[in-house]
Amino acid sequence: MVDRTVVVPRADGPTAIRNIALVGPTGAGKTSLVEALLSAAGAIHRPGSVEEGTTVSDRDEVEIRQRRSVHLTANPVMVGDVKVNLLDTPGYADFIGAMRAGLRGADAALFVISALEGVDGRTRVLWEECAAVGMPRAVAVTKIDHPRADFDDVVAQCQAAFGGGVHPAYVPAFEGPREDRRLVGLWGLVSERYHDHDSTEGHVPPEGLGDTATALREILVEEVITESEDEVLMERYMEGDALDPDLLIADLQKAVASGGFHPVLAISTTTGVGVPELLRELPLSCPDPTRRPFPQVTSPTGVPVRGLSCDPNGPLVAEVLATASDPYVGRTSLIRVFSGTLDPDSVVHLHGHGVPSGLTGSDELDRSGRDERVGALSVPVGRENQPVGSIGAGDVCLVTKLPDARTGDTLSSPDRPLRVAPWRFPEPLLPVAITAASSADEDKLSHAVARLVAEDPSLRVEVNPETHQMVLWTLGEAHLDAALDRLEHRCGVRVETGEVRVPLRATFSGPAEGMGRNVKQSGGHGEFGVCRIRVEPLESGAGLEFVDRIVGGVVPRQFIPSVEKGVRAQMADGVDSGYPLVDIRVTLYDGKAHSVDSSDMAFQKAARSALKDAAATARLAMLEPVDVIEVEVDDELLGTVMSDLSARRGRVVGSEPAPGGRAIIRAEVPELEITRYAVELRSLSHGTGVFTRRYLRHEPLPPQIAAALPGPREGA
Template sequence: MGDKQHTHPGAAGRALAADRPTSVRNVALVGHSGAGKTTLVEALALTAGAVNRAGRVEDGGTVSDYDDIEHRQHRSVQLSLVPVEWDGIKVNLLDTPGYADFVGELRAGLRAADAALFVVSASDGVDGATRMLWEECAAVGMPRAIVITHLEAARSDFEEMTRICAEAFGADDPDAVLPLYLPLRGPEGADGHAPVTGLVGLLSRKLYDYSTGERKESEPGADRLPDLDAARDRLIEGIIAESEDETLMDRYLGGERVDVKTLVQDLERAVARGSFFPVLAAAPAAEGARQGLGTIELLELVTGGFPTPFEHPLPRVAAVGGEPRELKPCDTEGPLVAEVVKTASDPYVGRVSLVRVFSGTLRPDLTVHVSGHGLADRGHEDHDVDEKVGALSMPFGKQQRPVPHAVAGDLVCVAKLSRAETGDTLSAKDDPLLMEPWRMPDPLLPLAIEAHSKADEDKLSQGLARLVAEDPTMRLEQNQDTHQVVLWCLGEAHADVALERLRSRYGVQVDVVPHRVSLRETFAAKAGGRGRHVKQSGGHGQYAICEIEVEPLPGGSGIEFVDKVVGGAVPRQFIPSVEKGVRAQAARGVAAGYPLIDVRVTLVDGKAHSVDSSDAAFQTAGALALREAAADARIHLLEPVAEVGVLVGDEYVGAVMSDLSGRRGRVLGTEQVGSGRTLIRAEVPEFEIGRYAVDLRSLSHGTARFDRAYARHEPMPPQVAERVREQAGGSA
């Protein structure tokens, strides 16, 4: 790599449509927030001719312009596609958010990609979240390369960052993480920092000078050869170690010279199968320059070393009924199978779906079957409908440029799929298929909202439906116990973006209110009550008297009703009425207004009137009896307890366990999970973990994750219960 002559007519002003899968590369750029992914995408687009020297497309925006929220928050909050062309290859650059709250967009980008480019800042290094993401990619065998940015920063050190990357990413084989180029630094400035002006190709043994704004090739001077050759020898040994030719290492160690063409071919094969991870350097072009440092080398690696869609394992596919289907990877003539990897709303064309085509060819005006994705618990209904595909297009800044088709392996934007949501499968209407969905993170931060005004209330449900259609990492809950509308998000930034989109995109203003936990009540000891409902006011009166005994039951028992009336004191036809009244009052609560559970109510006696007794009267008497029993009894407030599993690095185990104890949690045990990680299992009251998604991220520097599941309700400590009663305006 580094010695090719390139012809690239540029993509500015025209849409790119691939005619065969071999001419497509799908690459996700990943890394922590602020590493420079979006800047790098724009630099690659400039070098490839997709934008002009000012970094603008024809509409005046940058090539990655899409969401106004991103400009206001100065960070990427969603996946964006930037297609460029290099040496006849269409490269779909998928710019993913680096902030942890938008990991759903990142995973969508990985689903659509065939390789990942890890962007690492020389000034910030490799954080724990980036290490976890590397492991996630390794688990699915995704090919990866590393690009180091921000080399212009003072005290930046490419060699040191390469060593850090080898330690962080090359745990099994540090010699599989090696640089292909070394930075060429110019004279030191007044601050003592020598800027990077070019690169030295280790395989080509050429200098590539970018100081003029365009790459110029030359031979290295004799003074550079010793350092160059030492790094070159290590790179060659790393490449040969991954070679499919098992005799090559012995021949090389025996003194045989391996030609560069063979090395490049072995390198490209090792990168494509995910066993070698080259390190490169890149920087944006200076003002007025045409090429950013390292961008040509990156495009060479992507087009030559990253795999074609043919080499991407097809996600599992089944008929809608569940029968598995075996499909050829990337068969342009095969049955249509495509997946919606992102859904967005455009103010002019409506809903726009970013689709990855895995099999067949997608064309405009085709009627397809939309198969739903099994996220009904998050407010995303399952789909099983036919829809007509609208126009196909490629994004360029805020423009959508039409394309005639999308072959297997390519990505395309589809208009007017009004029912399809992120994660849905598109297939032929006469052969409906369903792809196995990718794993979505669970949203664990609750955001309770109310419409700001009556006008907002009228638009709220539609706005929320459109919001969750775009974002499958968000869960919409209509809590029947607390009567709150709750958006479950991944973190505070995720919640902020949701509120901003409701306001600016859907015209809905909402107020955030405190999130309420679903509490319960129960009797602490046995008690009795008498309900007397007697009224005489002319005509038919109302007459019903009943006596009950209430006793607590074990957790999970619900409400038991037992009839022990003897002698017909309460006529048989009115006993169900008493039970109905008791259960209705239990649902309303007897102390602080929370549902009563886990008690046995026994009807022991009562009185009736031959004329004035009625179903309604005995319902009222039953409710009064339960209230009277509660008035003289000690009532426990029950809070929900969650079973929590926290996966955390060993260095944070002590801090996490201490924090859980401070939340009234009970640690049930720990177990080692892989190398350097521990799974902590605990039971914690839900009152104490409303913001745990935010607090745990801070505590573990973004490296821990947790899950939660309802375990049971159990009595609150008296001091906590008293505080809750005061807030609810109740009394015990």
């Protein structure tokens, strides 16, 4: 009878923990590698095994429907006495927020590179991002057993893209002709031992493999000794003495932890070749949480807090890496504990950083902090979450019953509230208008999108006050698809999407005069108000300048503010075009009043009529919003991107070099031309280009473009 006892991974202190984020492009095989590692350690049973088991790749229904990883997941596994938390991050660029959350929770990064696709531009940018924060990195080359795979070529690509310090730690061994070759084992360059397909040492390696590996070993040894700054071992090496593999492994661990050396391992997740070696290397090569810098922590008032460390007996400092909602379990939060110990059913202080949903009236948490009681603590084991007791510093776990927790929030002790500086969330730059598909959906929409933003800070929702559209801002089309999927299947809300209407405005092209007359006699108390105004255009951004030129009291003083109020109301509603009216000077110079029938409302209506009358005799100019954008791309794409911006009616105002062979372009571009720029720039730059945008001003819109645009509320 098969023993199906569930073994829950547990760590005996921070030094027995390794937190490793698997990162890399989509399709490289990160989730398959996680499954292979868990299977090799006996944590799960993969499909096709003798025992019926489960996998980790089909845990989320959204990911099944989207056919891609969209969430950060944690998968603990015991390797000897060391607990290794494998943080599987999405590879698609739209989910970079979840990837960065994985890096925040990790102490090392394992870059998973396909031997077929090699290194793409987005992966190179990600490597530089990790290098900027000193994150230790290693490389796992997958799909190495494919006939078209070339290990040497992939290593050369990694060295060219990632810079120095990238060297193979194992050399793959093949048998048979190239078109039908078979991966049979690995040769360890440090141990100088051969491991065959079932990781058994002592088998005879293929002929010539040792000779091929000799030159690579010399490079590896020199690099490891240099990066670890081991002068004693360097002296022995220079004198030609035999080097103890255990000492080399210790130096390799130092070199990896310093961020200057990056071992490369060859992996086949289908046959399992290289998986046991990688599983063995992770605890040896990656640093434990005590050897990594502590994140920046402040008091709630912003005063820096010094002296914290990865100590289970220290003050509680934990952070929410990811949140998810389940119709049966409720809100579940993935937590990384940096200091102290988190106990189930304990009271914690929850402090948020404020990523507002943009929805007025939504049930927003007071982001300045509040006390909450955590629910049960658990860790994922296969498809099930197994309950655990206390979770100490350096470890990760799942927490239930934190309904107000958002990704990036800090958990600390109510007696000593603290706040961890958040990691850099990507700015959503692809907007889409959403409307409820039915009246039933309308009632639930605001609450549902607020839940989306709470789970994913890379989303933003706003109701545009000028176009009255609800706009969902995402990182890309895949991000949008995942958000809409969650809305429908998790929140039970169906929405329809549409084009985002750019908030155009109107202004007067020249001076004009108008008269407003509001005279009504209905037998009872009537209405009487007459005003004459002069309208002149002002410079962009001036708003309304209201001038009182009344002489002789023809409009009583108490009704002059009523005229201004009516002008402002009509400007907001628009005149001929229906777009808001801006940047004008309105001078009230004449009018009439009645001792009985004049009122505040009568003069407001008269002012509205006067502004409409002036607009009927003048030519109005349409204004479009212009953004200033900063685009960062590789140097070789500088000309291409500049030409594209010019084709979008943009004005390039400057450029400057950026680190890593990059360049930054600054331009002023109409919003009408960059609604989908997040998608188009990614295609243009092969995924390496990024940009930011902010509103600059409104400028005249060319008449031929204005004529083709719909009204401000058409289709609303």
